[in-house]
Amino acid sequence: MHGQVSTYQRIRPPVTAVGGEHDRLIEAVALRRDREAFARLFEHFAPRLKAYLMKAGAPAGAAEDFAQDAMLTVWRKAELFDSSKARAATWIFTIARNRRLDVLRQDARRTPMPEIELSQEEPERPDQIVLMAEDALRLKSAMARLTADQIEVLRLAFFQDNPHSEIARRLDLPLGTVKSRIRKAMIKLRTLLDDEKGGEA
């Protein structure tokens, strides 16, 4: 479909078994509306999507609705999934990310939030960082090299509503320290993913 996809597939190492299996399940939904494949995706991701919204402070019922809506989007948009651009978990995370504000702010807003579209055409020269981040093993090893503190701020930054003040409260740190800790974690992650040897330097 896209010129750069074949190149990308050639240089891309095999993904881990579980991640790859989820990719195939989404493709089965796209190709054949495969309910069995969807059921297995649902079994894995729906309880995690529920947990994701509960981390942001939503009650269980609202989090269940959110998980069901997100999984319905997986069913409807399965054709847009491109395993050469994103792993299943990444793609589903982005669906959840694009929905979360609409749900957490309980006003009947009709205007859409800016969405991230993983399936859209990449820029002419796709940045290498994307290829590297989508290499599950490399990302795993990069994240393993972050300190426990850094992983903790990342996790809170991804899951909390009002993340900065919430992180400050939880970790009992001044706001400025939280921001600089996030900044350090991000720069380290960038360096690890940028570095060809996965952060040997």
Added chain:
Amino acid sequence: MTGGHNPSEERLLAYAAGTLSPPEAVVVAAHLAIRPQNDAWVRALQAVGGRLLDDLEPEPMPDDALARVLARAEADAGQVLASTPLNDMVGLPEPLRRYALGPWRWLGPGMRARDVHAPRDGDCRVILLEIGPGRETPRHTHGGIELTCVIHGAYATETARFDVGDFEEADTEVLHQPRVVSPDPCLCVVALDGQIELDGWLGRLMQPFIKL
């Protein structure tokens, strides 16, 4: 890292996580549409989010949840998802074209603005601001945060120059007076929180600017 003025790491992360307020997210989205390197980084961060999602402790779903989703999928089989119509300002980065725009308002000589009907967040709103060559805004500070992304042209403050795609974060601490340094008008998208506060009696003559 990339050259030019970029959003802070924590703001890019908040955008990637979906926790940034809507007006701020609109300005960051415009920036990412112009700066592919930062866009690539935000996409890479989606993979981090995906891994963290995968690692979450699952919360059990009700027994009938799957059946209910499949029933809804059945009910709307073949439904085409409507896409948002685009506004008529073809020069805008794609994320900004999804929002309706208010009429241009005159702010002063060579200076005009129009509202971007993106979701607001309390007092924080999004506007397009166009300023002619050689013109400058009144010297001002802000009641809250001001995020700016340059779409056309360039401006300079006392300390830095901002070209197409550059991103400026100003807050209540910053007192500045941007001046357009490009030969063409400079068009920016701005997320503004709180009142603009003008500095000095001359600034107060620029009443329309306060109403931004």
